[in-house]
Amino acid sequence: MKIQESMSISEKLNILSDAAKYDVACTSSGVDRKGDGKHMGNCLAKGICHSFSADGRCISLLKILFTNECVFDCKYCINRRSNDVPRASFTPEEVCTLTMEFYRRNYIEGLFLSSGILHNPAYTMELLYQTLYQLRTKYHFQGYIHVKAIPGAPQELIDRTGLLADRMSINLELPTAEGLKKLAPHKSRRTILGPMRQIQNRMEENRQELMVYRQAPRFVPAGQSTQMIIGATPENDFEILSVAESLYRKFQLKRVFYSAFIQVNEDSALPALPGGPPLLREHRLYQADWLLRFYGFEASELLSEARPNFNVFLDPKCDWALSHLEQFPVEVTRADYRTLLRVPGVGVKSAQRIVKARRYGALGFGDLKKMGVVLKRAMYFITCGGKQMYPVKLEEDYILRNLLSVKERLPFDLEHYHQLNLFDDCGVMR
Amino acid sequence: MRNEKTIFLCEDSVDGIFTGVYDAWDSRLGHGNVKLALKGRANYEMFASYREVETDGEKAEKVARTLRRRLGPEDYAHIYQAALSKEEERADSIYRVAVAGLAGGRSGSIMQNLQNPAVCRIFELSRTTGNEAHRYYQFLRFRELAGGVLFSEIKPENDVLPLIGDHFADRFPGEDFMVYDRTHRLFLIHEAFKQWVLVVGEEPDWEKIGKISDRETQFASLWRGFCRSVAIQERRNVRLQQQFLPLKFRAYMTEMNGGA
Numbered sequence: 001m002k003i004q005e006s007m008s009i010s011e012k013l014n015i016l017s018d019a020a021k022y023d024v025a026c027t028s029s030g031v032d033r034k035g036d037g038k039h040m041g042n043c044l045a046k047g048i049c050h051s052f053s054a055d056g057r058c059i060s061l062l063k064i065l066f067t068n069e070c071v072f073d074c075k076y077c078i079n080r081r082s083n084d085v086p087r088a089s090f091t092p093e094e095v096c097t098l099t100m101e102f103y104r105r106n107y108i109e110g111l112f113l114s115s116g117i118l119h120n121p122a123y124t125m126e127l128l129y130q131t132l133y134q135l136r137t138k139y140h141f142q143g144y145i146h147v148k149a150i151p152g153a154p155q156e157l158i159d160r161t162g163l164l165a166d167r168m169s170i171n172l173e174l175p176t177a178e179g180l181k182k183l184a185p186h187k188s189r190r191t192i193l194g195p196m197r198q199i200q201n202r203m204e205e206n207r208q209e210l211m212v213y214r215q216a217p218r219f220v221p222a223g224q225s226t227q228m229i230i231g232a233t234p235e236n237d238f239e240i241l242s243v244a245e246s247l248y249r250k251f252q253l254k255r256v257f258y259s260a261f262i263q264v265n266e267d268s269a270l271p272a273l274p275g276g277p278p279l280l281r282e283h284r285l286y287q288a289d290w291l292l293r294f295y296g297f298e299a300s301e302l303l304s305e306a307r308p309n310f311n312v313f314l315d316p317k318c319d320w321a322l323s324h325l326e327q328f329p330v331e332v333t334r335a336d337y338r339t340l341l342r343v344p345g346v347g348v349k350s351a352q353r354i355v356k357a358r359r360y361g362a363l364g365f366g367d368l369k370k371m372g373v374v375l376k377r378a379m380y381f382i383t384c385g386g387k388q389m390y391p392v393k394l395e396e397d398y399i400l401r402n403l404l405s406v407k408e409r410l411p412f413d414l415e416h417y418h419q420l421n422l423f424d425d426c427g428v429m430r
Numbered sequence: 431m432r433n434e435k436t437i438f439l440c441e442d443s444v445d446g447i448f449t450g451v452y453d454a455w456d457s458r459l460g461h462g463n464v465k466l467a468l469k470g471r472a473n474y475e476m477f478a479s480y481r482e483v484e485t486d487g488e489k490a491e492k493v494a495r496t497l498r499r500r501l502g503p504e505d506y507a508h509i510y511q512a513a514l515s516k517e518e519e520r521a522d523s524i525y526r527v528a529v530a531g532l533a534g535g536r537s538g539s540i541m542q543n544l545q546n547p548a549v550c551r552i553f554e555l556s557r558t559t560g561n562e563a564h565r566y567y568q569f570l571r572f573r574e575l576a577g578g579v580l581f582s583e584i585k586p587e588n589d590v591l592p593l594i595g596d597h598f599a600d601r602f603p604g605e606d607f608m609v610y611d612r613t614h615r616l617f618l619i620h621e622a623f624k625q626w627v628l629v630v631g632e633e634p635d636w637e638k639i640g641k642i643s644d645r646e647t648q649f650a651s652l653w654r655g656f657c658r659s660v661a662i663q664e665r666r667n668v669r670l671q672q673q674f675l676p677l678k679f680r681a682y683m684t685e686m687n688g689g690a
């Protein structure tokens with residue numbers, strides 16, 4: 001392990017931001033906090049993206065590892081013990097300075113502090129705690145802080161740290177215990193789910209405390225999140241989405257993030273992905289995740305044992321609608337909010353607008369369009385005042401053909417997306 | 431002749447438009463017979479008579495207060511944001527929404543009545559202006575001048591400074607900062623622990639602004655380095671980057687400009 005003795009802050013930032021980039025969560029959402037009129041910082045519930053890197057991902061937080069001097073050896077990770085890479089560690093002071101000076105220039109919403117395991121989990125967690133403690137009490141920073149809970153760290157330390165952070169996360173890393181055992185030998189379901197449960201319980205206690213005493217310190221007010229690596233282990237979409245669903249339900253997570261596996265290490269335990277990271281698969285999982293969180297869908301409605309993977313050619317909602325044509329067409333002037341949400345081309349906002357606007361009078365297709373409904377998708381599934389927009393057939397093959405001819409707006413170029421052929425044998429095209 | 435249109439020509443500003451609403455209403459010519467337009471921007475119409483509206487802070491304030499009270503703060507916020515838009519037809523649309531909103535026997539929020547074309551237009555304009563303001567929450571960058579003042583320059587299409595002042599003042603209460611809007615030649619000025627103000631008609635002191643603090647170069651370059659190193663090569667996607675971060679914002683963004 002190479003440890004540079006006296007390294008400039010710029011070299012450290014280079015190494016430790018590069019080392020942190022595979023963590024996909026960069027949102028600053030989930031908490032509204034007005035400024036206190038004295039010190040720097042506030043928070044907006046919907047979060048703010050301050051920049052976008054060359055991969056199109058949002059930069060909202062100063063996302064760094066405290067150290068990449070790690071004693072663990074997770075096979076998928078660039079910082080694993082067995083890799084020969086430059087190593088560095090910040091001091092709490094340095095992290096505070098960077099956060100404050102970046103924030104002041106409106107570069108960031110706050111700090112995302114993660115870390116490799118220096119010496120042992122408790123030691124590392126203590127360093128993270130110290131850093132947050134300084135940032136909050138010495139620098140009086142009121143902006144957003146997302147901090148990792150280190151698997152295996154003592155409960156008491158995680159509790160203390162959570163009182164200083166807005167969000168905490170502990171990565172599930174891989175969807176199943178077997179996957180974890182294979183690729184992250186120093187971690188276990190127990191050391192990950194344990195702290196996750198503990199954070200959840202502590203949040204619940206905190207809710208009670210706040211009801212009794214409004215000034216009580218808040219424990220991770222923006223909730224907790226986690227991340228799973230997609231495509232490093234053989235789980236199918238149904239397994240992954242079911243895991244996400246139970247994390248939302250049983251652990252009340254705010255977000256589950258999916259991270260297409262990127263091969264940074266040569267290792268016989270890792271799959272070869274000649275087509276690059278499975279970005280389209282990751283995209284479909286995010287779409288389905290939205291359906292779980294905001295559209296009232298359940299994992300078992302979208303996928304099943306018999307059909308365990310998403311149709312790569314069609315977004316999960318269209319795909320669901322096509323196999324449930326008996327529930328359509330939906331009459332938009334009467335259908336309840338929940339039903340409207342299930343119509344392809346109707347989003348949360350447009351559904352809300354429809355419900356409000358129709359109290360004032362009749363709706364036409366032109367109005368729907370102005371409210372944000374994507375008619376080229378919705379038109380097969382709705383009537384408006386008893387009429388269809390065009391005479392279309394409510395017939396699976398016909399709609400499928402038409403939907404496929406409308407180019408879907410994907411966040412990347414399909415032509416350059418070789419991953420497609422990997423799924424050819426999934427039998428999702430009918 | 432009574433049924434010829436009377437066009438009220440207002441100044442291209444929120445106060446100008448609100449004064450126009452006041453005068454047009456007060457003229458009792460009938461809502462159908464009047465129209466609001468902006469001085470210097472309206473297309474000439476035949477068979478119409480024109481009246482110049484003299485901007486009057488008190489009348490404007492009365493209109494603002496009435497709209498806020500009768501339509502509620504949310505609907506008023508839409509109207510106000512639309513008034514800051516760059517589009518000419520906002521003046522008349524605001525008048526139409528005021529007429530519809532203040533009509534008797536109505537209940538609920540007027541801004542939800544999107545079937546009304548003027549409401550729909552104001553909704554769109556409000557959204558566009560609000561979105562642009564939000565872009566500056568995101569993309570506005572400060573640099574530290576010698577002496578410690580934070581300075582930023584933006585070039586928005588709509589008049590967004592009034593919409594972003596509260597946000598930055600709340601965020602940086604103890605900072606002296608300045609934002610210069612090149613398009614509208616307007617300054618947002620915040621002195622530490624004071625209320626922010628807008629200053630019209632001042633040219634920035636370019637010499638002073640050219641002098642950055644000693645540490646500024648270092649932090650700007652640390653930030654550029656950070657933005658480079660967080661990108662994942664295997665996911666490189668400049669098209670997506672451009673979709674979220676349109677080129678027009680980049681000229682004033684620290685990380686999008688070379689330099690040390």
Ligand code: SF4
Pocket residue numbers: 070071072073074077078079080081115116117
């Ligand atoms: S604990 Fe595992 S994932 Fe985290 S830095 Fe160390 S090797 Fe990487």
